Amino acid sequence: MEDKKSDRLSPNEKNKKQVKDHVIKLDTEKLPVVINKKVRVIPNKYKEISEKSDEIESKENILKIVPVKNIVLFPHNVLPFTAGKEWTNESVDRAIRIGGKIGILAQINPESNSPEASELYSVGTEAKILKIMKFPDNTYGAVIQGMRRFKIRNFISIEKERFSADVEYLSDFPPTEENIEVVAIGKAMKQLVQKAISLSPNIPNEVSLFIDNVQDSSYLADLIVPYLSIDFRSKQSLLEINDLEERLKRVHVLLTREIEVLEVSQKINSDVRSEMGKQQRKYYVKEQLKLLQKELGELDGRTTQSSGDPSELLEKILNSKMSAEVREVALREAERMGLMQPGSPEFMVSHTYLTWLLDIPWETHTQNEVNLKEAKSILDLDHHGLEKVKKRILEFLAVCALKNSLKGPILLFVGPPGVGKTSLGKSIAKALGRKFARIALGGVRDEAEIRGHRRTYIGSMPGKIADALKKAGSMDPVILFDEVDKLANDGRGDPSSALLEVLDPEQNSTFTDHYLNVPLDLSKVFFIATANNLHSIPPPLRDRMEIVELSSYTLEEKTHIAFEHLLPQVIEGHGMAEVADIKMTEETMKNLIHFYTREAGVRQLKRELAGVIRSIAREFVEAGYVKASDKSEQELVKVKPPERVVTLEEVKKFLGPIIFSDRKRPQELPVGVVTGLAWTPNGGDVLYIETASSAPGSGKFGLTGQLGEVMKESVQTAFAYIRSNAKLCGVDSRSVIKKDLHIHFPEGAVKKDGPSAGVAAFLGMVSQFTGKAIASDLAMTGEISLRGEILAVGGIKEKLLAAHRYGIKKVLIPFENERDLEEIPAEVLKEMKVMPVSTLNEVLSIAFEKKKKMNSKKVTKASRVNSSRTYKRI
Structure with missing residues (x-):
């Protein structure tokens, strides 16, 4: 049965079986090492050659x-x-089977x-x-033991990576008693x-x-020879x-030299240890290495210096503009650095520290002569409006022109997003002729971000x-x-506290x-x-800065900014400046601002213009207007049109349906509904306050609309005043006692807080209890007290602009906020009675x-001034 099965095998499979049977028959106990590797298949035509090679290499x-x-x-x-890849072929396998003897010859050219x-x-x-070991990365390693020396007579096989040679063994005879010199050596x-x-x-x-x-x-x-400090050619x-006496003499000379090196090393150890303390041990190792290399003749005398060499840093320190105190610290660190080993971590720490001291621009100033007219033109060109800020900057420049040295002011720009606070800093630097640096503090929670980390870390x-x-x-x-x-x-610390020293001019x-x-x-x-x-800034930090408030932009200001700044920037940024002369009418721009943006600044407006x-x-591009890829100049393939006017219909087509529908002011308001004004981070807004009563009741009072604690207290104060x-x-x-009253602030998904809804809530409840409606063109804001006084609130400009946008004709504001009317544009005050x-x-x-x-005591202007306080805005 086995013969029949073997007849069905292919020639290649028969060869594999023969090799496998041959490997099985090997006496594995005589093998010095078991190699875990696949069996290579020897074709039939090479079988006789392989057997002859085994027979030849088995000779002594x-x-x-x-x-x-x-x-x-x-x-x-x-x-x-x-081991190299030559250890993977079958010749080494045969050498191991025969007895594990091979010849090791060094290459004349190691490369x-x-x-x-x-x-x-x-x-x-x-x-x-x-x-023989195989490593996980498919490389090989070998452990061999030298037996006896030989000399090549002639090579028998010189195939690539397969050398076989006829050798002559060189024997060393033990010294006889007559050869006294060999015995003595x-x-x-x-x-x-x-x-x-x-x-x-x-x-x-024990050795x-x-x-x-x-x-x-x-x-x-x-x-002894392998442990001597000589190269492989020696x-x-x-x-x-071959001569034993000559070889022993040569080894004796080399061993004597090795003894001298060890004695010098020991002497260096004793001498240096007595002169150097614990802080200089790394320097001792460096000097020891130099002396050893000099004794061995391995130091060729060349010296290499890098940019981190202490002598170079020392020269830079002496030529820098550091103060005497800082230069003393830098020189002391450079001297300490010279005692360190260049590759040690401490060396790099000192090198980095000295590099930082040299990079600080000591006594370097960039401000040129002050030119108020040029500075004013730069501020007006970069920003529209912001007269208060520009006035403060020009005042600072005027003082600088009179006095050469002036401590730098600390200005705090407070305002809603997108009104130009950050870009205003760049314009100020440009107007002053100084460099500009921006430090983002949002989310910084580590004090070391401001004051730095200590060098111990x-x-x-x-x-x-x-x-x-x-x-x-x-x-x-x-x-x-x-x-x-x-x-x-x-x-890890409070970074706002770390800024106290930075922002204090004293x-x-x-x-x-x-x-x-x-x-x-x-x-x-x-x-x-x-x-x-402003209220989230700690009071000690806020006290060190001069507060400049930037309020929301009006529709006219946004329109001017859009035409003068935003539209040219967007056209240039999208590569359309050379393609078409894009224009937009003032009416289209105002409609885009009104129906697609609801913000205090102009950031969203810029995004809509970009769309x-x-x-x-x-x-x-779809029409074929593309730029030619000419290296010398860029030209349009087709003639560009002279201008491209964007209409309101095209704006709706490009941007989609209107985002903010213009709610028309109702002609009449129901009983118990009143129009209030609110301040938001994106500007002012109109807020309706609704009241409802039910009878019979027990005088219950309810509030809804996701209100904050301050707003709830304000409404409860108004209700308490009405009851009293x-x-x-x-x-x-x-009716106050027998009815249940409920007050609701619409848009319940939006959080609301602040005291300025007190007046509006008061009028809404009075309207509900008396059955008299409030005029739809009347809006109001202000905080109330139990004595019937109206207290000042914030965000007056934003609230009045929102009322004007909504079509309000009359607005009630606290008397103490009358001073804020100076910031309101004249065209707004003409169309609205405040x-x-x-x-x-x-x-x-x-x-x-x-x-x-009313029986309440009349409040005089003096008493109003004395009772004025600062309140948080909504």
């Missing part, structure tokens, strides 16, 4: 030759090394990867393969070895017992010396202040702290960064901070066009 004088690089193997030595027979030395060492060499063992701290004492038992001088010499020359660096000075290249830049109201704090002249640990003069830096909400220009760009002064308000006291009121009696008179007498 025929060796398989393996070339090695930079390695000389001596008899009796065990050598592990990384050759495929050496030929002529590129090998003629004298080598027969070796026994102790182990052997004894002297043994004494030198014992001395070397005593001088070397790394060799255990000396082994050396005493060695009687063969040749054996001892072969053991070792090869020792291997080729790994990876420590200076803070943002020192980094800004380095990037600006001067000590008087304009530094903008963006989003200062969004600083955070945790267990202290920042000696600001100290934790990393640099030297004073930095920040007195000439122009600091600017921006914030959206219009992108749609026009697509039309031109029902007759004076024209309300039947019995009436300051101080008591609820005046509010009722205006709302119901009937003067009501």
Whole structure:
């Protein structure tokens, strides 16, 4: 059955089976190593050649030759090394099966990867393969032991990576008693070895017992040579010396030199240790290495210097503009750096520290002569409106023109997003002729971000202040702290507290960064901070800055900014400046602003304009208007049209349906509904307050609309005033007790808070209890007290602009906010009547066009001023 099965096998499968059967029959106990590798299949036509090769290499004088690089193997030595790909062929396998004997020959040219027979030395060492290992990366390693020296007679096989040679073994005969010189050299060499063992701290004492038992001088010499400090060519020359006496003399000379090196090393250890302390041990190692290299002749005398050499840094420090205090610190650090090993971590820490000190622009200033007219033109060109800010900057420049040195002011720009706070800082730097640096503080919660990390920490660096000075290249830049109201704090420190010294003109002249640990003069830096909400800034930090409020833009201001700044920037940014002359009418621009944006600034407006220009760009590209790819100049393939006017219909087509529908003001309001005004981060808004009552009831009071605690208290104050002064308000006291009242603020998904809804809530409840409606063109804002006083609130400009946009004709504001009317545009005040009121009696008179007498004490202007306070806006 087996014969029939074998007949069905293909020739290739029969060969594999024969090889497998042959491997199984091997006596594995005689193999020195078991190699885990796949069996190579030997074709039939090469089978006879392989068997003959095995027979030839089994002869005593025929060796398989393996070339090695930079390695000389001596008899009796065990050598592990990384094996090449020649260890993977079947010749090595046969060498192991026959007895594990191969010939190790060094290459004359170590750089050759495929050496030929002529590129090998003629004298080598027969070796026994102790182990062959395959590593996980498919590379091989071998452990071999030298047996005896041989010399090549002639090569039998010189195939690529398969060398076989007929060799002549070189034998060393033991010295006879007549050869007294050889015996003497052997004894002297043994004494030198014992001395070397005593001088070397790394060799255990047990080795000396082994050396005493060695009687063969040749054996001892072969053991010593691999450990001598000589290159592989010198070792090869020792291997080729056949005369025993000559070889022993040569080894004796080299061993004597090695002893001298060890003695010098020991002397250096004793001398340097006595002169140097604990802080200088790394320097001692460096000097020891230099002396050893000099004794061995390996130092060629060349010196290399890098940019981090202490001598170069020392020269830069002496030529820098540092103050005397800072220069003393830098020189001390450079001296300490010179005692360190260049590759040590401490060396790099000192090098980085000195580099930072040299990068700080000491005594470097950039501001030129002050030109008020040029500065004013720059501010007017970059920003429309913002007269208060421009006035403050020009005042600062005027003082600078009169006095050469002036401590830099700290301005805080507070306003809604998109009104130009950050870009205003760049314009100020441009107007002053200074460098500009921006530091984003949003989400910063680590104090070290401001003051730097101490050098005791790994990876420590200076803070943002020192980094800004380095990037600006001067000590008087304009530094903008963006989003200062969004600083955070945790267990690592409070960064807002770290800014107290920076933003104090009386202290920042000696600001100290934790990393640099030297004073930095920040007195000439122009600091600017921006914030959206003033009340989230800690009071001590807010007290150090001059607050400048930036209010919302009016429709006219937005239109001017869009035509003068935004539209040209968007056209240029989208590559349409050379394609078409895009224009837009003023009416189209106002409609785009009114129906597609609801913001205090112009950021969303710029995005909407970009959407219009992108749609026009697509039309031109689809029509074939593309730029030619000429290196000299860019031309249009087709003639561009002279101009492209964007209409309102096209805006609706490009941007889609209207986002913000224009709610028309109703002609009449139901009983219990009143129009209030609110402030939001995106500008002012109109807010309706609705009331409803039910009878019979028990005087219950309810509030809805996702209100904050301050707003709830304000409404409860108004209701308490009505209950205590029902007759004076024209309300039947019995209806207040027998009815349940509910007040609702629409848009319940939006959080609302603040005290300014007190007047509107009061009028809404009075309207509900009296059954009289409030005029639809009347809006109001203001906080009330239980005494009937109306207190000041914030955001008056935003609220009045929202009322004007909505078509309100009359607005009630607190009397103390009358001063805010100076910021309202004249065209708004012409179309809307603003009436300051101080008591609820005046509010009722205006709302119901009937003067009501109240027993409350008349409030004079002086008392209003004395009772004025600062309240948070909605």
